[in-house]
Amino acid sequence: MSDAIDPDRIERAVEHALTRRKDYGEERLDEGRLAPDPFVQFDLWLAEADDRGVYEPNAMVLGTIGADGTPSSRTVLLRGVDDRGFVFYTDRSSRKGLALAANPTATLLFPWYLIHRQVIVTGAAATVDDDESDAYWATRPYGSRIAATASRQSRPIGSRAELEDRVRELEEEYSGVDDIRRPERWGGYRLRPWRIEFWQGRTSRLHDRLVFERDADAGPGSPWRVERLQP
Numbered sequence: 001m002s003d004a005i006d007p008d009r010i011e012r013a014v015e016h017a018l019t020r021r022k023d024y025g026e027e028r029l030d031e032g033r034l035a036p037d038p039f040v041q042f043d044l045w046l047a048e049a050d051d052r053g054v055y056e057p058n059a060m061v062l063g064t065i066g067a068d069g070t071p072s073s074r075t076v077l078l079r080g081v082d083d084r085g086f087v088f089y090t091d092r093s094s095r096k097g098l099a100l101a102a103n104p105t106a107t108l109l110f111p112w113y114l115i116h117r118q119v120i121v122t123g124a125a126a127t128v129d130d131d132e133s134d135a136y137w138a139t140r141p142y143g144s145r146i147a148a149t150a151s152r153q154s155r156p157i158g159s160r161a162e163l164e165d166r167v168r169e170l171e172e173e174y175s176g177v178d179d180i181r182r183p184e185r186w187g188g189y190r191l192r193p194w195r196i197e198f199w200q201g202r203t204s205r206l207h208d209r210l211v212f213e214r215d216a217d218a219g220p221g222s223p224w225r226v227e228r229l230q231p
């Protein structure tokens with residue numbers, strides 16, 4: 001079989017994608033059934049996404065703005081949520097970490113396509129404290145802790161072999177030792193939201209969009225306004 005890409009096949013794939021128009025179901029999101037607290041509403045939807053088979057329902061797309069104003073996005077995993085905000089862990093010297101240091105305003109998007117739902121959270125990200133990062137670090141498998149120590153996330157490296165060598169060196173250094181020190185550059189962020197949008201797909205593209213909003217400097221427990229947006 002030839003490795004050449006068949007242009008007809010590409011054309012067919014594009015056509016298939018374009019014509020596979022899906023109409024969404026009869027589910028609705030109305031003000032009467034909305035939880036008064038967006039974190040409660042989020043917990044309900046997250047549990048439903050999980051029950052209904054969404055793959056990695058805690059995967060979310062983090063959007064940031066770099067120091068030069070360039071937006072960028074990537075997937076991270078939600079590791080905790082309560083009325084203080086949404087927590088994820090990463091390398092703070094990564095591209096996203098540098099962006100958040102320059103501009104803490106960020107978005108999180110949960111793309112639950114399978115159940116025709118989307119949640120978009122906007123707020124300010126702040127680092128979680130060392131004790132909280134240490135506690136989460138300790139729950140990570142040995143291999144993930146070694147990998148996070150070996151990898152200077154987002155920086156170029158000459159080859160895969162170079163990275164694997166570094167992992168081997170660390171495995172020797174920590175041979176028989178489970179207590180791997182958390183690198184200072186690795187830790188959590190908590191995004192404290194001031195806007196949370198719940199989107200429910202409906203038939204004929206007449207979707208439901210309900211948005212919770214409050215002032216950017218409002219503390220946990222302060223009241224939210226709810227607004228319906230046109231689809």
Ligand SMILES: Cc1cc2nc3c(=O)[nH]c(=O)nc-3n(C[C@H](O)[C@H](O)[C@H](O)COP(=O)(O)O)c2cc1C
Binds near residue numbers: 078095096153
């Ligand atoms: C499903 C999935 C989950 C991910 N979870 C994380 C995560 O929790 N933390 C993280 O730093 N990177 C995670 N990544 C990798 C990021 O998407 C990204 O490649 C990495 O963080 C570097 O991003 P940056 O260069 O924009 O900083 C995940 C990727 C995928 C596809």
